[in-house]
Amino acid sequence: MNYLFLIVLTIIVMGLMVLFYKFGKKEGLFLYIGLMSSVLSTISYKTASLFEFEMQFGIPLIVAIFICSNVIVQRYGIDETKRIIKCFAFPYILITLLISLSTLIISSQYNLDSNVIYDNLFGYDLANVRIFISTLLSVGFMLWYNTNIYYYIRKSKNIYLFSNIVSILIVQFIESIVFVLISYVGSFAFNIMFGMAAMRYLIKIGIGLLGLIPVTVIMKMKVE
Numbered sequence: 001m002n003y004l005f006l007i008v009l010t011i012i013v014m015g016l017m018v019l020f021y022k023f024g025k026k027e028g029l030f031l032y033i034g035l036m037s038s039v040l041s042t043i044s045y046k047t048a049s050l051f052e053f054e055m056q057f058g059i060p061l062i063v064a065i066f067i068c069s070n071v072i073v074q075r076y077g078i079d080e081t082k083r084i085i086k087c088f089a090f091p092y093i094l095i096t097l098l099i100s101l102s103t104l105i106i107s108s109q110y111n112l113d114s115n116v117i118y119d120n121l122f123g124y125d126l127a128n129v130r131i132f133i134s135t136l137l138s139v140g141f142m143l144w145y146n147t148n149i150y151y152y153i154r155k156s157k158n159i160y161l162f163s164n165i166v167s168i169l170i171v172q173f174i175e176s177i178v179f180v181l182i183s184y185v186g187s188f189a190f191n192i193m194f195g196m197a198a199m200r201y202l203i204k205i206g207i208g209l210l211g212l213i214p215v216t217v218i219m220k221m222k223v224e
Contacts, residue, residue, distance in 0.1 A: 002048040006060065010207050013064040014214045021071070021218045029072050033087040036061045036068075041095040044135050045128050053192075053199045056131070062139055063172075063204050066146060067211035070167060071218055073147050074160050081147040089140055096132055127187075134182035142175040160219055161212060168208035176201040 013036065020028040020035075044058040069084045146167055153163045180197040188196070 002050055005048075005057070006050070006203075009057070010060040010063075010210060013060050014067075014211055017064060017068055017071075017214045018217050021221065026072070026076060029068055030083065030087045033065050033068055033084065034091045036065050037088045037091040038095045040065075040135070041092045042099065045131050050199065050203065053196045055196075055200060055203065056135075058135070059200065059203055060207055062135075062142075062175075063207040063211060065139065066142065066168075066171070067164070067208065067215060069143050069147060070150050070160075070164050071215060073150050074154065074163070074219070078147055078151040081144065084147065085140055085143050088143060089136065092136060092139075130183050134179050137182060138175050138179040141178065142171055145174070146171040160215065164212055164215055165209070168205060172204040172208060173201055176204065 016035075017029075017032055020032040022028075024031055040058045040061040043061075044056055046057045047054050048057060049055075065088060072080050072084060149170060150163055150167045153166050154160075157163070176197045180193050180200065184193050184196065
């Protein structure tokens with residue numbers, strides 16, 4: 001079931017990217033990043049066992065934001081980097097804070113089993129705080145250096161498929177290591193953390209390669 005959810009979520013987010021660009025063009029892509037970031041803030045704490053390692057459900061959303069940033073740089077240039085990061089960071093922080101505040105309000109009024117589950121998922125647990133910080137830092141940092149890497153590759157060889165593949169291989173490796181180190185150092189043995197980072201990287205590579213489909217569709221659309 002976890003694998004099916006991952007596949008379905010990947011198909012949905014990649015399809016939405018094409019629709020947002022089709023109807024909103026450049027602004028649609030930035031709106032898409034904001035939407036994916038908002039959803040990511042609600043499911044980034046949810047984990048499941050994938051290939052015997054603990055993985056976050058939000059991985060397809062992170063890769064989708066990454067792919068979308070590549071499309072923006074390819075079409076509109078590296079000057080959009082700051083706006084890309086802002087469109088990710090602001091909704092992610094805002095929605096997380098709103099959910100955390102609602103946790104305090106709801107748990108102070110009721111004492112139900114459902115509220116315990118809600119608190120465990122969105123509350124101020126140390127593990128949740130670390131996931132919040134690691135996602136914010138790893139994805140924000142990823143978007144910053146990815147736009148520079150992608151732009152450099154584009155300048156040397158302006159083939160969007162080549163630029164995307166190379167940036168996926170390099171950037172997702174770094175992001176996976178940064179995320180796992182911030183999230184789990186001190187909580188798991190090094191060999192387990194290595195396996196988690198490696199599996200996260202491989203999953204993101206697979207999703208990233210599937211993301212070349214919406215990239216190709218968008219690149220064939222008229223620029224406005």
